[in-house]
Amino acid sequence: MTAIGDLTRQGQIVAAHRPWPRAVVTPAVWQAMTEALADGHLTLLGLWAEGKSVHAAVHAIDAGDLAVLSLDCPDGKFPSVGKAHAPAIRLERTARDVHGLEPIGAVDNRPWLDHGQWKRPQDKGRPATQYQFLPAEGESLHEIPVGPVHAGIIEPGHFRFTANGETVVRLEERLGYVHKGIEGLMAGTPLDRAARLAGRVSGDSTVAYSFAIARAVEAALALDVPPRAQLLRGLMAELERLANHFGDIGAICNDASFVMIHAHCGVLREGTLRLAERCFGHRLMMDRIVPGGVATDLPPDANDEIKTFVANARKRFKQLVGLYDKTASLQDRTVRTGILSPALARKFGAGGYVGRASGRGFDTRCALPYAPYDALRLDVPVLNAGDVDARIWIRIREVEQSLSLVEQILARLEPGAILTAAEDQQASGEGMALVEGFRGDILVWLRIEAGIVAHCHLRDPSWFQWPLLEAVIEGNIVADFPLCNKSFNCSYSGHDL
Amino acid sequence: MRTLVLEGIIKAPLTEAPPKADKAALAEIASKVDAAAKKRLGRSLSIREVDAGSCNGCELEIHALNNAFYDLERFGFRFVASPRHADVLMVTGPVTTNMREALERTYAATPDPKWVVAVGDCAVDAGIFAGSYAVVGGVSSVIPVDLHIRGCPPSPMQLLQGLLALIEK
Numbered sequence: 001m002t003a004i005g006d007l008t009r010q011g012q013i014v015a016a017h018r019p020w021p022r023a024v025v026t027p028a029v030w031q032a033m034t035e036a037l038a039d040g041h042l043t044l045l046g047l048w049a050e051g052k053s054v055h056a057a058v059h060a061i062d063a064g065d066l067a068v069l070s071l072d073c074p075d076g077k078f079p080s081v082g083k084a085h086a087p088a089i090r091l092e093r094t095a096r097d098v099h100g101l102e103p104i105g106a107v108d109n110r111p112w113l114d115h116g117q118w119k120r121p122q123d124k125g126r127p128a129t130q131y132q133f134l135p136a137e138g139e140s141l142h143e144i145p146v147g148p149v150h151a152g153i154i155e156p157g158h159f160r161f162t163a164n165g166e167t168v169v170r171l172e173e174r175l176g177y178v179h180k181g182i183e184g185l186m187a188g189t190p191l192d193r194a195a196r197l198a199g200r201v202s203g204d205s206t207v208a209y210s211f212a213i214a215r216a217v218e219a220a221l222a223l224d225v226p227p228r229a230q231l232l233r234g235l236m237a238e239l240e241r242l243a244n245h246f247g248d249i250g251a252i253c254n255d256a257s258f259v260m261i262h263a264h265c266g267v268l269r270e271g272t273l274r275l276a277e278r279c280f281g282h283r284l285m286m287d288r289i290v291p292g293g294v295a296t297d298l299p300p301d302a303n304d305e306i307k308t309f310v311a312n313a314r315k316r317f318k319q320l321v322g323l324y325d326k327t328a329s330l331q332d333r334t335v336r337t338g339i340l341s342p343a344l345a346r347k348f349g350a351g352g353y354v355g356r357a358s359g360r361g362f363d364t365r366c367a368l369p370y371a372p373y374d375a376l377r378l379d380v381p382v383l384n385a386g387d388v389d390a391r392i393w394i395r396i397r398e399v400e401q402s403l404s405l406v407e408q409i410l411a412r413l414e415p416g417a418i419l420t421a422a423e424d425q426q427a428s429g430e431g432m433a434l435v436e437g438f439r440g441d442i443l444v445w446l447r448i449e450a451g452i453v454a455h456c457h458l459r460d461p462s463w464f465q466w467p468l469l470e471a472v473i474e475g476n477i478v479a480d481f482p483l484c485n486k487s488f489n490c491s492y493s494g495h496d497l
Numbered sequence: 498m499r500t501l502v503l504e505g506i507i508k509a510p511l512t513e514a515p516p517k518a519d520k521a522a523l524a525e526i527a528s529k530v531d532a533a534a535k536k537r538l539g540r541s542l543s544i545r546e547v548d549a550g551s552c553n554g555c556e557l558e559i560h561a562l563n564n565a566f567y568d569l570e571r572f573g574f575r576f577v578a579s580p581r582h583a584d585v586l587m588v589t590g591p592v593t594t595n596m597r598e599a600l601e602r603t604y605a606a607t608p609d610p611k612w613v614v615a616v617g618d619c620a621v622d623a624g625i626f627a628g629s630y631a632v633v634g635g636v637s638s639v640i641p642v643d644l645h646i647r648g649c650p651p652s653p654m655q656l657l658q659g660l661l662a663l664i665e666k
Contacts, residue, residue, distance in 0.1 A: 117594035120630045148599045151578035153546045153556050156596060177595045178550045181631035197625060203554025203650065247560075260501065266564035267511060273561070283652060284554055323498055493552045 003036045004058065004065040011069065017430040018219040022055075022068040030071045030079055033058060038084040043349035045434070046443045046459040047081060047091040049099035054078045055457075056088075057432065057443060059349075061362065068432065068445070073101060080106040087348045087464055098183070113176035113496060136162035136170045144478065148177045155492035159481075166477040171470045179496040186446075186456040191217055191291055194453045198444065199286050201458055202494030207240040208437030209458065209494075210289035212444040215370065216456075217291035220431030220448050221422055225371065228416040229293035234372040235306075235409045236276070236285045236294075237435075238402040242313070243272040244438040245395045245402070248489050252392060253324065255482040256333040264320050268313055275309050278302065293419035303410055310403050321396050334389040338472045338484035342384060348468055351440020351461040353398065354488055357383050357390035364436035376408045388487040426450045437461065439491065460494030511565040515572070515661070516654055519646075522662035526644055540664045541573040544614075545583035545607065549600045549636065550626075551590030554650040555617040559587065561653040574660060580606040585663070587614045588640075591623035592633040604640045612643045612663065617650050624649070 011023030025033075033056065036042040045057035045066070055070045071078055080103035082089035092103040093112035100122070116128045136143075141162050148156035158174040182201060186194050198213035199206045211233055218225060225233075250265025273283040279302050280288045288295050324330060340350070342359035349355070355362055361382040365373040381397035383390040432445045440461030447454045469488050473481055548556055562569040563576070577583050580603045592600055604613070615636040618624040622635040636642050646659035 113595075115595045117597065118630050119594060123630075148596065149547055149580075149603050153560050153576060155548050155551075155553055155556065156599065177599070178548070178590070178593055179595055179631050180550060180591065180593055180626045181629035182626075184631075185626065185629050193625075200552040200554070200625060200649075203552040203557060206552075206554065247557075260498070263565060264501065266561075267566070270561060270564050270566050284557065284650070286554070286649065319501060323501065327498070491553065 003041050004060045004067045008067050020066045024070045034081045034084050044087050047088050048457040049095035049101045050455045077102045077104050113179045133160050157492050168473050171473045178493045182497045202491040205437040206286045207236045212433045212435035212442045214291045215433035216431040216444040216446050220429035221427045226417040229418045230371040231409050232294045238405045239276050241402050241438040243269050245399050252486045255486050258330045337388045337480050340386040340472050348464045353391050353394040354465045357394045358386035359384045364434045364441045391487040462490035462495040465490045512568045516658050518661035518665045519658035522659045526662050542584045543577045544585045544587050545580045546587045549590045549596045550593035555589035558650045567653045583607050585612045588636045589616045591619040591626040592639045614644045615642045616646050
């Protein structure tokens, strides 16, 4: 029995939505969905507002089913999902901030992305309000406010620690500082500009975002992508994953003051970016994946260069992994630090290495396979320890997998076209795509009307990882926060949108 | 660890030859920066990086300046943890309405004489994010800017060329 089929059957199926069904449902079905989420039968993939409707993407992992349920709320109100299912809370606060839809029965009525500074017509003359952090009470507690401007070269966000001596009693995050109103900028733009915007949602995942919006557009417009383009997309996505994993593994070790691995990982990362530049003409490969295919092909001698890179990276990385594994002082910092329980990871549907280090073996490339991964061999590493060490090991294993994927892709590359042009420039449709970025599953949903993006929603994996960081740090010492934080490496820009 | 250390000693360094300072950047700097201030700061500059709304792409490339290939510190530049220790504010991103106050306060906390380097296309005029209800504009719409380094994102080599203009005559 699939709970999702039962829910969509009771609603009105929207014919133009691809590849998964979308149904406009009644409040009763919305409530049934909320209960199924709270019971753990369904996983929440996203919840977003559009005008006077609210959409929820839900996934029944066991059955492999996925659907979008939509609820019309002409009075601007909808029954809160977050009251029973915590992962929806910040998404609902955002729906209210950005679209003015009120979640009825919500447990947290504070604004989230809206800091009272926006310049929309409805913001005029609104009184500025002080953000109320949640209280922490007890003897000898003190608060440590950190940010939004941090000590490192990183994105802005505010962390409010309440500590008892060295031990963190509570961490509360306040985000939204880099909210750029991307969904607002997307509305009413042509597809090429929308794709460029999506590529700048989170710079470290520009390939994954471009890949996701391209696939959503292709789903909406039923566009076919040439086989060579699909493989080149996979190649870019894996190079991006490698660059990020190399950089972050080094940076986590650096946060434990083990600089040597950081320096060598930096060399590996730079090598990956230089290869990307040689192959695709841009170090981060921005704007290289476009709806219909890819914008650039490999130069003629690229194959040998990529093969040399893979061989060298494999050899060098193995040495570094050996060093990590044998350095007790480093392990002392990472093992049993920042433990995320498998139950919480499952409840929040945590993607990427955060989920996989805590027993949740979900990887979009395998669970909801898409080209080119549907034809490639890929093992998804899973651990249960849930600590910083486990998250490092998942990334180490993923590096090995990505290097293998790059080789598999090279072996399959055949000459051919790299771009399919849309025949009908005025086509309409609705599409959704999930793509595995280095951080986890990125969801893009859009509606195209006469060749123009009417609405586009982009959900970063960080939405379901940031709240878990608050849980993970509890009971750890303040000095271990950088390690925990870096081992999550959530996106600020991707989350704030 | 022994192998890695030995290799580090025996093998030639990975570090790239220093690039020439960017001409456009030199011209921009010459027109804005007071010679006396330059003399006081000398060739050793402390940089505080502030993300005022970027997509994080610029941060990744600024980070790369510290790797073995670009080795920024050999030129006397150093990233510091507080604006109180900084001579240079390196600001990225279109300034979001939510970051405006934090940027103004960071600028105010930086002691004089100070320079502001705006990094990336968004920092010039908000780039692709211009016109949003949540974006103020380029960095110069909030604090005075002495040097722009363009690019989406600028490569580490471009960043280096721009920064070298700060310490060239």
